[in-house]
Amino acid sequence: MLSVVIPAKNEQDNIAPLVKEIVTALRGVCSFEILYVDDGSTDNTYHVLRQLSLSHYPQLRVIRHVFSVGQSTAVHTGVYHARGELVITLDADGQNDPADIPALLSAARAYSPAQCFCVAGYRKSRKDTAWKRFQSRVANGVRSRFLHDDTPDTGCGMKLFPRETFLRLPYFDHMHRFIPALIKRLGGDVIVVQVNHRDRQHGTSNYTMMSRLWVGIIDMIGVLWLQKRTKIAHVVCEDE
Numbered sequence: 001m002l003s004v005v006i007p008a009k010n011e012q013d014n015i016a017p018l019v020k021e022i023v024t025a026l027r028g029v030c031s032f033e034i035l036y037v038d039d040g041s042t043d044n045t046y047h048v049l050r051q052l053s054l055s056h057y058p059q060l061r062v063i064r065h066v067f068s069v070g071q072s073t074a075v076h077t078g079v080y081h082a083r084g085e086l087v088i089t090l091d092a093d094g095q096n097d098p099a100d101i102p103a104l105l106s107a108a109r110a111y112s113p114a115q116c117f118c119v120a121g122y123r124k125s126r127k128d129t130a131w132k133r134f135q136s137r138v139a140n141g142v143r144s145r146f147l148h149d150d151t152p153d154t155g156c157g158m159k160l161f162p163r164e165t166f167l168r169l170p171y172f173d174h175m176h177r178f179i180p181a182l183i184k185r186l187g188g189d190v191i192v193v194q195v196n197h198r199d200r201q202h203g204t205s206n207y208t209m210m211s212r213l214w215v216g217i218i219d220m221i222g223v224l225w226l227q228k229r230t231k232i233a234h235v236v237c238e239d240e
Contacts (some may be wrong), residue, residue: 003084007074040068116188121158
């Protein structure tokens, strides 16, 4: 089974279109569930999700945080409660295209869920302002040079990985931005698949440039520290 995990905060108007697109993309492809984690929304996000799950989409499950604790914690909550062996994460704003999910699944077929890997989306043609694209290019360049995570776009919310692999990763706030690097730290593979990127139709982003910049620098240093202190044991025999 595939679990589609979506952290959401104040995304009431984006929910119904995105759920419909996910069901359309995966119907007949694989067994799946859609698991939304409402991260302390102050709008009608939770009520819209509950209504959809009870009336139209039995594949939809809903978890609610009483107050907002951030995207990484919401992702962790979703993966922890997921029922699928494989998990794919999507942003709740609708900018990730569910039609790309089968392509990531296809790339994952080279591996078993028992292996350690990540299929990461790459938004080559981004629907963002020139300033935001410039920020991302600089951030991705610095991160790639220091962490060697084999992905040109770690900020893309569309990533597929085994549930058990994710649960082996060290948890910290903002860790969702470093999933490829953390998986490589375990000796896993990172596969990059080009995906579509769309304009946000409703609502506003929950992040600002400064919030991304400062936490990104601090967290990158922390991930680099983890990488430098990791040793991978390759077991060739086991004494029965």
